[in-house]
Amino acid sequence: MRDFDYVAPTSLQQAVELLAKPAGQARPLAGGTDLIDHVRNGRLSPDVLVDIKKIPELNLLEAGPNGLRLGAAVNCATIAAHQAVQAQYTALVDSCQIIGGVQIQSRASVGGNMCNSGPAADSTPSVIALGGRCVITGAQGTREVAAEDFCTGPGKNVLKPGELLVELRFPAPAPHTGSHYRRFIPRNEMDIAVVGIGVSVTLDDTLKIITAARIALGAVGPTPILATAAAQALIGQPATDETYQKAVPLAREVATPINDMRGTKDYRIHLVGVLLVRSLQAAVARAKGECPNYKPGH
Amino acid sequence: MSTVEKPSYKVIGTRPIRHDGVDKVTGRAKYGADIRLTGMLWAAMLRSPHAHAKITRLDTSKAKALPGVRAVVTSKDFPDQGDRLVELGEGSVNMKHLAANVLAHDKVLYHGHAIAAVAADSIHIAQQAVELIEIEYEVLPPVQDALSAMKPESPVLNTDVRTKGYVAGGPGSADQPTNVASRIYFEQGDIKKGFADAAVVVEREFHTATVHQGYIEPHNATVLWNADGKVTVWMSTQGTFTARQQTAELLRIPVSDVKVVPMEIGGGFGGKISVYLPPVAAMLSKLSGRPVQLVMDRAAVLLATGPTPGSYIRVKVGTDKSGRIIAADAYLAYEAGAYPGSPIGPGCMCIFSCYDIPNARVEGYDVCVNKPRTNAYRAPGSTNAAFAMETVLDEIAKQLKLDPAEIRLLNAAKEGTRRVDGPKYSRIGMAETVEAIRDSAHYQSPLPGPNRGRGIATGFWFNVGLKSSVTATLNLDGKVSLLEGSTDIGGTRTSIAMQFAETLGIPCEDVHPSVVDTDSIGYTDVTGGSRTTFSTGIAAVNAANDIKQQLIERAAIHWQTTPDKVQYIDGGVTCSDGQRLTFKELAAELHELGGPVIGQGTSGKEAQGGAFGTHCVDVEVDPETGKVQILRYTAAQDCGTAIHPSYVEGQIQGGAVQGIGWALNEEFWYDPKGLLRNATFLDYRMPTCYDVPMIDAIIVEVPDPSHPYGVRGVGEVPICPPPAAIANAIANAVGVQMTTLPMSPPKIMAELLKQKK
Numbered sequence A: 001m002r003d004f005d006y007v008a009p010t011s012l013q014q015a016v017e018l019l020a021k022p023a024g025q026a027r028p029l030a031g032g033t034d035l036i037d038h039v040r041n042g043r044l045s046p047d048v049l050v051d052i053k054k055i056p057e058l059n060l061l062e063a064g065p066n067g068l069r070l071g072a073a074v075n076c077a078t079i080a081a082h083q084a085v086q087a088q089y090t091a092l093v094d095s096c097q098i099i100g101g102v103q104i105q106s107r108a109s110v111g112g113n114m115c116n117s118g119p120a121a122d123s124t125p126s127v128i129a130l131g132g133r134c135v136i137t138g139a140q141g142t143r144e145v146a147a148e149d150f151c152t153g154p155g156k157n158v159l160k161p162g163e164l165l166v167e168l169r170f171p172a173p174a175p176h177t178g179s180h181y182r183r184f185i186p187r188n189e190m191d192i193a194v195v196g197i198g199v200s201v202t203l204d205d206t207l208k209i210i211t212a213a214r215i216a217l218g219a220v221g222p223t224p225i226l227a228t229a230a231a232q233a234l235i236g237q238p239a240t241d242e243t244y245q246k247a248v249p250l251a252r253e254v255a256t257p258i259n260d261m262r263g264t265k266d267y268r269i270h271l272v273g274v275l276l277v278r279s280l281q282a283a284v285a286r287a288k289g290e291c292p293n294y295k296p297g298h
Numbered sequence B: 001m002s003t004v005e006k007p008s009y010k011v012i013g014t015r016p017i018r019h020d021g022v023d024k025v026t027g028r029a030k031y032g033a034d035i036r037l038t039g040m041l042w043a044a045m046l047r048s049p050h051a052h053a054k055i056t057r058l059d060t061s062k063a064k065a066l067p068g069v070r071a072v073v074t075s076k077d078f079p080d081q082g083d084r085l086v087e088l089g090e091g092s093v094n095m096k097h098l099a100a101n102v103l104a105h106d107k108v109l110y111h112g113h114a115i116a117a118v119a120a121d122s123i124h125i126a127q128q129a130v131e132l133i134e135i136e137y138e139v140l141p142p143v144q145d146a147l148s149a150m151k152p153e154s155p156v157l158n159t160d161v162r163t164k165g166y167v168a169g170g171p172g173s174a175d176q177p178t179n180v181a182s183r184i185y186f187e188q189g190d191i192k193k194g195f196a197d198a199a200v201v202v203e204r205e206f207h208t209a210t211v212h213q214g215y216i217e218p219h220n221a222t223v224l225w226n227a228d229g230k231v232t233v234w235m236s237t238q239g240t241f242t243a244r245q246q247t248a249e250l251l252r253i254p255v256s257d258v259k260v261v262p263m264e265i266g267g268g269f270g271g272k273i274s275v276y277l278p279p280v281a282a283m284l285s286k287l288s289g290r291p292v293q294l295v296m297d298r299a300a301v302l303l304a305t306g307p308t309p310g311s312y313i314r315v316k317v318g319t320d321k322s323g324r325i326i327a328a329d330a331y332l333a334y335e336a337g338a339y340p341g342s343p344i345g346p347g348c349m350c351i352f353s354c355y356d357i358p359n360a361r362v363e364g365y366d367v368c369v370n371k372p373r374t375n376a377y378r379a380p381g382s383t384n385a386a387f388a389m390e391t392v393l394d395e396i397a398k399q400l401k402l403d404p405a406e407i408r409l410l411n412a413a414k415e416g417t418r419r420v421d422g423p424k425y426s427r428i429g430m431a432e433t434v435e436a437i438r439d440s441a442h443y444q445s446p447l448p449g450p451n452r453g454r455g456i457a458t459g460f461w462f463n464v465g466l467k468s469s470v471t472a473t474l475n476l477d478g479k480v481s482l483l484e485g486s487t488d489i490g491g492t493r494t495s496i497a498m499q500f501a502e503t504l505g506i507p508c509e510d511v512h513p514s515v516v517d518t519d520s521i522g523y524t525d526v527t528g529g530s531r532t533t534f535s536t537g538i539a540a541v542n543a544a545n546d547i548k549q550q551l552i553e554r555a556a557i558h559w560q561t562t563p564d565k566v567q568y569i570d571g572g573v574t575c576s577d578g579q580r581l582t583f584k585e586l587a588a589e590l591h592e593l594g595g596p597v598i599g600q601g602t603s604g605k606e607a608q609g610g611a612f613g614t615h616c617v618d619v620e621v622d623p624e625t626g627k628v629q630i631l632r633y634t635a636a637q638d639c640g641t642a643i644h645p646s647y648v649e650g651q652i653q654g655g656a657v658q659g660i661g662w663a664l665n666e667e668f669w670y671d672p673k674g675l676l677r678n679a680t681f682l683d684y685r686m687p688t689c690y691d692v693p694m695i696d697a698i699i700v701e702v703p704d705p706s707h708p709y710g711v712r713g714v715g716e717v718p719i720c721p722p723p724a725a726i727a728n729a730i731a732n733a734v735g736v737q738m739t740t741l742p743m744s745p746p747k748i749m750a751e752l753l754k755q756k757k
Helices: A012-019 A035-040 A076-081 A083-088 A090-096 A110-116 A124-129 A228-232 A241-254 A265-287 B021-026 B061-065 B095-102 B123-132 B146-150 B191-197 B240-251 B278-288 B298-304 B344-350 B382-400 B404-411 B430-438 B492-504 B532-558 B583-592 B645-664 B722-734 B745-756
Strands: A005-007 A026-029 A048-051 A061-064 A067-071 A133-138 A141-146 A151-153 A164-170 A177-184 A195-203 A210-218 B041-047 B053-059 B069-074 B085-087 B092-094 B114-120 B134-139 B180-188 B200-208 B220-225 B231-235 B258-262 B292-295 B311-319 B325-337 B360-368 B452-461 B468-474 B480-484 B511-515 B566-568 B572-575 B580-582 B598-603 B611-621 B628-638 B695-700
Touching: A012 A026, A012 A048, A012 A133, A012 A164, A061 A083, A067 A083, A067 A110, A076 A083, A076 A090, A083 A090, A090 A110, A090 A124, A090 A177, A090 A195, A110 A124, A110 A164, A124 A177, A124 A195, A124 A210, A177 A265, A195 A265, A210 A228, A210 A241, A210 A265, A228 A241, A241 A265, A265 B745, B041 B123, B041 B278, B041 B298, B053 B114, B061 B069, B061 B123, B069 B123, B069 B278, B092 B095, B095 B240, B114 B123, B114 B278, B146 B311, B146 B325, B146 B360, B180 B344, B191 B311, B191 B325, B200 B382, B220 B278, B231 B240, B231 B278, B240 B258, B240 B278, B278 B292, B311 B382, B325 B344, B325 B382, B344 B360, B344 B382, B344 B452, B382 B404, B382 B452, B382 B722, B404 B430, B404 B452, B430 B452, B430 B611, B430 B628, B430 B695, B452 B722, B468 B492, B468 B532, B480 B492, B480 B532, B492 B511, B492 B532, B532 B566, B532 B572, B532 B583, B532 B598, B572 B583, B580 B583, B611 B645, B611 B722, B628 B645, B628 B722, B645 B695, B645 B722, B722 B745
Parallel strands: A005 A048, A026 A048, B041 B292, B231 B258, B325 B360, B480 B511, B628 B695
Antiparallel strands: A061 A067, A067 A164, A133 A141, A133 A164, A177 A195, A195 A210, B041 B114, B053 B134, B069 B114, B085 B092, B180 B360, B200 B311, B220 B231, B220 B292, B311 B325, B452 B611, B468 B480, B468 B598, B566 B572, B572 B580, B611 B628
C-alpha cells in the first residue's frame, strides 16, 4: 500500500478545492469501506484522501413535504434508524440493513455506495426505484443527475475530476406507495447480490390498481438498470401475481448479466423473474399498509 | 449414550473450564503474527499471476536497490534438494517438490505460486520492492481437473513425475512425464459374480469442488537466524517437530539447530502441517542478520495453501433383494494440485469403510493439476468418498423401499469386518451411531410442509496413533506443571490434563498444561489424524503412572518401609499399616524425601479403532431459486469415551458446519485461464451463523480397547457425512438427486428446471 495524505475539510468549498487535482490523485473518503480496500490492494493509489464526513451538507438527513434530502456521507445505520425513511422510503431501509454487518453499516454510506458504482451495489436500485436525483458540486458549479443515469459502467460514473456527490434528493411519495429492495444471495447474510431488485409501487385509493411503478435491477448489467417497460406494464393493472408475471419477460429482456463466480447468466436471468414477483408482492403489501413477511437474501 | 457400564471416573466426563480460556476470551493469547522482536524486518512475497508458466527471466536487482530493503530471496538462494524422499511424520515427502512449492524453481504451477520474497524496514517498502522485481514468463496452457489432466494429450506439470503403481494400458506412464502420480488398487472377493447375483444395481458419477480449510488465522513465521547458526522460528503450526524438520531439511541444516516455538493457532484443520514460510523467512534473516516476519494475507492463504482436492468419483453398488450389499466398485481420481500427494489413499480406504461388503474393488488415481498443492483437511479424502457412497446407498434404499437407517444397519461394518484395503476392524461403533440417529427425537419427529426433506448419512475416519511426549513436574504445593508438544487446537490442553489428573486422582485444576517449544519437550507428532487426545493422552497417563511409582518410593522413605508395602490409591499413598498421605501432603515433603519428582511419558502405539458418525438433517429447498435452508441437524458419533464432553460436542458441531459448507456453497472458482477468482471470504462462501442451525450432538461411547480410558479420535469424522446427508435430504424434499458439490442454488435450480420439463 502506498502512503497517502489525509485531510478533513469542514466546508464544501474547501473539499472541492482539495479534490481539484488530476484524475485519481485525490479521492473523497466517506465510510471508506470500499475505498480503503481498493487502496490496500493497490487498485487505487491516491496521493490524498479527502474526508468528507465533516462537511455539514454531506451529513444532511431531512424528510418533509418536499421529499427526502440525504447527504452523501450519512451512514447506513443512521438512515435505517430514521423514522421518516422507515415510513416512506422503505426500500432504502431494506438496502441499508443488508450492506455488511453492524460495523460496516455504521461507516458505509449510500452516497459512497453510489460513487463506488459497483454493478451489484445494494442501495443503488433502491435510490433509482425511489426516483432519487444526485446533486453534484464541482469547481464549475452544481448540477443534478437522475440516479439511473449516475453510473456509467463497473466502477465508473458521471463524476468529473474534482466533482463531489453532495446529496441525494427523493420526491415525497404519493399516498398508497410502497417500496422494497430484495436481493438473492447464496448465503443468508454477509454476501453480495447475485441479483438485486428495487421497486416502488403506488396504488389507487381502492388499493387494487397500480397507478405508478419504478423497477431497478442490480447485478445484471454493467450498471444498475431502470426497467422502464416492465414498470410500464404494471400501470393501470390490478396488483396481482398475474400482473407481476406480465412484467417478468420485460424485465428479463433488459438484463444483460455475465457468468462469474457469483452466478451464471442463465441463473441470473431466471432470478430476475423470481425476485421481481417477490419484490412487487412486498412493495404492494407495504402500499396497502401491511407489513410483509420478508426474509433477506431470498 | 454408552454401550458399556462406564467405570466411575472423577475427572473424565466432567466439563472443567479450559486452561487457556481466560487468555482466549480476553484477547491476551499470542498468535503467530503477534510476535515483535527487536530489529525485526517485515517481508512480502512475489506470487505468480499465471496458472502455468515457465519463468524466462527473474531479476531482483531493482528491488534490492530500493532504500530500506535488507534482503531478497528466490529459490536460487536455497540449497539443492536433489531427488530425495524424507519421512516427515505423517508420510514421506519429495523434498524437491516441497522446496519448489515454497519458492518456485523454473516453473510456476498455479496462480499464487510463491516466487520471491523481500525483507525490508516496513511492510510497505517490502511490498513496493516486490513490484520492482522484474520477471518474464512463457505462459503455458493450464489443466485443472483430474480427468482432463489424466489424458495423454494434457499439458504436463512436472517432468519428474511417473505413475507409481502403473499398470500397462492404464492411465499415466511408467517412463514418461505424466500428471498421474500414483495408482491405488484394492480388491476382495469376486465383484463380477457379486454384481451378477445382485437384484438392484445403482451406478453414479460424482464431481466435488476444490475446497479450503478456511482457518481464520493466516499462515505466519517469524524467524531469527542467529550469528551462532541457530535458527529460531515462532509460528502457529499443527506440529512443531514436523515444522522443525521441514525447515531444517529445506535449509539443509541439522534439526537440532532449529527451534520451533509454537504460538497459539487460529485453526488448522490439517492445513498447518506443511511449511510455506519458515524457510523463506529464515533465509531472509540469514541474509539480513535480522529477525524477519512473514505473514500471509487472506488472498495468499486461499491462492497458495491448503486446499483439499476436487475429485471425480464413480460408484457402483449391488445388493440382494433384502438390501444386503453384495458387490461394490469404485473409481476415484483426486486432484493433487501442483505436486503429487492428494489424499487418494485414504479416499480409497474410506469409500466402503462403513459397510461389510464381500465383493469389492477400488481403483484410485492421484493426479497433478494447476491448482495449489493439496494438503490435509479434516478426514482428508473421506468426505468426497462418503458423498458418493452414501447417496448411492440411499438410492438403493429408495428402490427397495427400505428405511435409510435400516439399510445402513443391515450392512454395517462391525468387529471382525474386513475392509477392502485389508485391515479387520476391532471393536467399532458404526451400527451404534446409526441406531442413535434412528432412535433420536429428530429422526422420530414428523417433517411437515412442502419442499422439505430429511436425509441421513454415515462417515468414517481412522485414528492414527503416532508419537507423543509429556513431562510433568510435581510442585511442592501439590500441583503439577504438565509440558506437552501437541498443538492445542480443540481443547487438548484440558483433555490431556484431565486424563493425567484422572490417573493420579487429583483435580484437573491442579494440573497446569503448557505447549512448549521443540527444545523443551520430547518428540511429538502433529496434532492431526484425530490423534492428540488419544496418543498424547496415553503419554500423559504414562507420565502420571511414572509419578505414581516415584511417589510410592518417596512414601516408602517417609514411612521407613519398602515400596512394596505402599500403594497409590485414590489420590494418595497408603501404607500396609494403614497410614495415609494425600498427594498434596506427600508433595510438600518431597525435598526432604530425595528431591524433585518429574514424571515422563511417551506413546507410540498405533490406534486400532477408527470412528464413525451418522448425521441427520432436515432441509427446505426454495423451488424457485434452488436455495437450501438447513432446518434441523443432529449428529451422532462414536467417540469411545468422551473425556471433556463439551469439546467432543464442539468438534462434532464444527466438523458438521464445515461439511455443510462443502455441501452448499464452498468452491474454488477458476476462470478459463486458470486464475482463482474468489480468493476472499466474500466470494469463497463459508457458512455464517445465519446459515446453520444449532447442531445437536449425540455422543455415543463404544470404548476403544487400545486406549486406557477408551478414547477414540473425534475431530475429523464429523465433516464426512454432511454433504451426503444434505444431498439425500434434497432428494427427499424435491426429488432431484445431486451428484456435484457444492449443491449451490444455480445447480439445484438447473436440476429442478430439468425435472419440470
